[in-house]
Amino acid sequence: MNTVIAFIIIFGALVFFHELGHFVFAKRAGILCREFAIGMGPKILAFKRNETQYTIRLLPIGGYVRMAGEDPEMIDLKPGFRVGLLFNQDETVQKMVVNNKDRYPNLRVVEVAEADIERELFIKGYEEGEESLQTFIIAKDAVFVEDGVESQIAPWNRQFNSKSLGNRAITIFAGPLMNFVLAFVVFMIIGFLQGVPTxxxxxxxxxxxxxxxxxxxxxxxxxxxxxxxxxxxxxxxxxxxxxxxxxxxxxxxxxxxxxxxxxxxxxxxxxxxxxxxxxxxxxxPIETSPSPVQAVVFGGEQTYFFTLMIFDALGKLITGQFTIDALSGPVGIYKSTEIVAQTGIYNLMHWGAILSINLGIMNLLPLPALDGGRLLFFGVEALRGKPIDRHKEGMVHFVGFALLMLLMIVVTWNDIQRFFLQ
Missing domain, CATH: 2.30.42.10 (PDZ domain)
Structure with missing residues (x-):
């Protein structure tokens, strides 16, 4: 049970701080963040605050921040579409009800003639019982309601792709960056509490x-x-x-x-x-009562040392000195955590900091579906002076994600054989 708790805490902290980096800089850039998720797969816990839904999901293989504009937006109101409108005190559209309109007695049902829910934020149409064309202004925080589920619209200026290249790049880079910051802080705490080498x-x-x-x-x-x-x-x-x-x-x-x-x-x-x-x-020897400056220096030195060590191991993997059998997935990390947890809290913190650096480095690799892959596309965009076609980029990331999932399955199976079937 202690191992399970330790694994959940470490995994949760690594993913949380990684996604927090994306989230904070996305919000700073004015991007609408629809979901902040820890884990993948089915939801096991969810709550909504302001415009973001926070979820914990079943599978401990990552997390994500779902930013508006990264996926196709929800509903396109085409001519002839019938939609129910609810208005706020300013007489602008606050809710657009797609179906089950009978649940809302105050709806004004409109047959759409023209609509723009991204840039101009208006609906032109014919209200039931009226023959004249009317224009309805949509509130910037209006929501769609479909099957009782509300989804906030994302005006163009709240979407990821509307932001400058610099803002998009720092939003993506901030995730791995936070993993290095987390490792530095943990090493610094270890140094301050346990002592630093002299x-x-x-x-x-x-x-x-x-x-x-x-x-x-x-x-x-x-x-x-x-x-x-x-x-x-x-x-x-x-x-x-x-x-x-x-x-x-x-x-x-x-x-x-x-x-x-x-x-x-x-x-x-x-x-x-x-x-x-x-x-x-x-x-x-250990200095058991270090000054804050010594603890900070220790945190920086340890972060630098393990960063170089992981890069060295990565280089050996690329050159064939290590094989895929040397890699570990969630099962291998769990078993290693079990061993480390038995040696004390400081070693467990040390292990978590190393994993955080590893996560940061892996995410910066220029591979599709990883943060590094997205940064690579931004680099190409900077050189070309215009973005790559979103559909082509999306296909590359989709194929990359599928290959990463395949690698995860292979690595997990190797871990199971190593720890449970030998």
């Missing part, structure tokens, strides 16, 4: 079966020198140890003011095929 040549926690513990070293020992070389920073210590796998070294230390000498043989750890480095099984 460069002091002091031994932190020791692994019970590590070479340092077996040689008699203790947490808090200050390393003065190794093999006669002076050690003034933690990086000096690690550099010398890494250069001496399976080779005994002499370590001069200070323990409670007393100088002592120990013989330590670093274990050999393979980092690449044929390459080994030394490890003695000890963590670096």
């Amino acid at each position: 460069q002091e040549p002091l031994l932190g926690a020791l692994l019970e079966d590590g070479a340092a513990a077996e040689a008699g070293l203790q947490e808090g020992d200050r390393i003065e020198g190794i093999n006669g070389q002076s050690v003034s920073e933690w990086s000096d210590l690690t550099a010398i140890i890494e250069e001496n796998p399976n080779t005994e070294v002499t370590m001069d230390i200070l323990r409670n003011g007393d100088a002592q000498t120990f013989q330590v043989t670093p274990d050999a750890v393979e980092v690449e095929e044929g390459d080994e480095i030394g490890r003695i099984g000890v963590y670096g």
